[in-house]
Amino acid sequence: MPNNLMSTPEHELFRETVRKFVEDELRPRAREFDEAGRFDKTLYKKMGDLGMLGLRYEPEYGGAGLDWSFSAVMFEEIGRCDNAGVAMGISVHTDMATPSLAEFGTPELKAQYLAPSIAGDMVSAIAVTEPDAGSDVAGVKTRAVRDGDDWVINGSKIYITNAATADWLCLLAVTDPDAGYGGYSQIVVPTDVPGFRYDLLDKIGNRGSDTGQLFFEDVRVPVANTIGDIGRGFQQQMMQFQDERLVACVQAMAQAEDVWEETRRWAEERILFGKPLSKMQNTQFKMVEMKTKIAAAKALTRDCVQKRVDGEDATELITMAKLYCGRVIREVADECIQLHGGYGYMRESSAGRAFVDSRLISIGGGTDETMMQYLAKQLGF
Numbered sequence: 001m002p003n004n005l006m007s008t009p010e011h012e013l014f015r016e017t018v019r020k021f022v023e024d025e026l027r028p029r030a031r032e033f034d035e036a037g038r039f040d041k042t043l044y045k046k047m048g049d050l051g052m053l054g055l056r057y058e059p060e061y062g063g064a065g066l067d068w069s070f071s072a073v074m075f076e077e078i079g080r081c082d083n084a085g086v087a088m089g090i091s092v093h094t095d096m097a098t099p100s101l102a103e104f105g106t107p108e109l110k111a112q113y114l115a116p117s118i119a120g121d122m123v124s125a126i127a128v129t130e131p132d133a134g135s136d137v138a139g140v141k142t143r144a145v146r147d148g149d150d151w152v153i154n155g156s157k158i159y160i161t162n163a164a165t166a167d168w169l170c171l172l173a174v175t176d177p178d179a180g181y182g183g184y185s186q187i188v189v190p191t192d193v194p195g196f197r198y199d200l201l202d203k204i205g206n207r208g209s210d211t212g213q214l215f216f217e218d219v220r221v222p223v224a225n226t227i228g229d230i231g232r233g234f235q236q237q238m239m240q241f242q243d244e245r246l247v248a249c250v251q252a253m254a255q256a257e258d259v260w261e262e263t264r265r266w267a268e269e270r271i272l273f274g275k276p277l278s279k280m281q282n283t284q285f286k287m288v289e290m291k292t293k294i295a296a297a298k299a300l301t302r303d304c305v306q307k308r309v310d311g312e313d314a315t316e317l318i319t320m321a322k323l324y325c326g327r328v329i330r331e332v333a334d335e336c337i338q339l340h341g342g343y344g345y346m347r348e349s350s351a352g353r354a355f356v357d358s359r360l361i362s363i364g365g366g367t368d369e370t371m372m373q374y375l376a377k378q379l380g381f
C-alpha cells in the first residue's frame with residue numbers, strides 16, 4: 001500500500017511525470033553519478049522542460065504557481081532516485097537557493113536569474129556556511145562593501161553543494177558589521193565573475209552532487225543584485241531554511257522507503273540456513289519496526305506540508321520533523337545495511353550508499369543540535 005504524502009488526482013498525474021523522469025534518467029545512472037562525484041548538468045534542462053524547477057513560483061517567470069503539496073510529491077519521487085546526492089543537488093537549486101529570490105527579488109533580478117533557473121538554463125547554489133561559521137549563522141564573515149553601485153565581496157564559504165555546477169549563488173554576506181542581525185544581506189553572485197573560484201571537496205557520501213569551498217577576492221556585483229532589502233539577509237535566510245529542511249524530510253523518508261523496499265527484495269531472495277532471510281523472525285521484526293518509524297516520520301512531515309499549504313507558520317513543526325526524520329533515516333539505513341551482510345558494505349549496494357548518504361540529514365541544513373537548541377528555546381527552557 002503506497003503511503004504517499006499527497007494523493008489527489010492532480011498530485012498523482014504530476015507524480016507520474018516525475019516518476020517517469022526518475023525511472024528513465026536518474027535511477028539507471030545513480031551509480032555513474034556517484035563515481036563521477038557530480039550530477040549531469042544537462043538534465044536540469046530536461047527538468048525545466050517538464051516544469052519541475054519552479055513549482056511554487058510565479059507563472060510570469062515560468063513557474064507553475066502551485067502550492068507546497070506539489071513540491072512534496074516531486075521530492076517524494078526524486079528521493080527514490082537511489083542517489084541522495086543527486087536529490088540534494090536538485091533540491092538545493094529548486095528549494096534552498098531560489099525561494100528568497102522568488103519571494104523578495106526585484107522583477108529585474110527575477111527575470112535575469114529566476115526565469116532561467118526555472119527553465120533549467122541556469123543552476124543555483126546556496127552559500128551560507130563558512131569555515132568558522134556553520135551552526136552559528138550569525139558568525140559569517142564574508143564581507144560585501146559598497147563601492148558606488150557595486151558590492152565588493154571578500155571572504156570564503158565552505159561545504160557548498162553545486163559549487164562546480166552553479167551559475168549563480170545566493171550568498172549571505174555581512175553588509176554592515178555594526179548592525180547586528182540587521183547587518184546581513186542576500187546577494188546574487190554569478191559564478192563567472194573575476195575574483196571568484198572554488199575547490200572541490202572529497203566527501204564520504206552524497207557523492208552524486210559536487211560540494212566545494214568558495215573563494216571571493218574583490219568580486220564585484222551590482223548592488224541591484226541584492227535580494228530584498230539591504231540588511232534583511234539574515235531574516236530572509238532563516239525563512240529560506242524552512243523550505244530546505246522540509247524538502248530534506250520529504251527526501252529522507254522517500255529514501256527510507258526505497259531502501260526498505262530494496263531490503264525486503266533482498267531478504268526474500270537471500271537464502272541462508274536453507275530458507276529466505278525474510279522468513280527469520282528477527283528480519284520480520286526489524287522490517288516492521290522500520291516501517292512503523294517511517295510511517296510516524298511521514299505523518300509528521302505530512303503535517304508540516306499541510307501547514308505550508310495552509311499558509312501557517314510551520315517553523316516549530318518543521319524543526320521537529322528535521323530532527324526526527326534525520327534520526328529515522330539513519331536508523332533505517334543502519335538496519336538495512338546490516339540485513340544485507342557483506343554485500344551491503346559494497347559501493348554498488350543501494351543500502352551501502354544510503355548508509356553513508358543519509359548521515360548528512362542530521363548535519364546539513366542545520367544539525368540535530370541546532371534543531372534541539374531552537375526547540376528548547378521555543379519550549380521555554
Ligand SMILES: Cc1cc2nc3c(=O)[nH]c(=O)nc-3n(C[C@H](O)[C@H](O)[C@H](O)COP(=O)(O)OP(=O)(O)OC[C@H]3O[C@@H](n4cnc5c(N)ncnc54)[C@H](O)[C@@H]3O)c2cc1C
Nearest residue numbers: 126127128129134135159160161363364365366367369373
Ligand atoms: C555534504 C554537505 C553539503 C552542504 N551543503 C551546504 C550548502 O549547499 N550551503 C551551505 O551554506 N552549507 C552547506 N553545508 C553546511 C552545513 O549546513 C553545515 O555543515 C552545518 O550547518 C553544520 O555546521 P558546521 O559544519 O560548521 O558544524 P559546527 O557548527 O562547527 O558544529 C560542530 C558540532 O557542534 C554542534 N553544535 C552546534 N551548536 C551547538 C549547541 N548550541 N550546543 C551543542 N552543540 C552544538 C553541532 O551540532 C555539531 O555536532 C553542507 C554540509 C555538508 C557536509
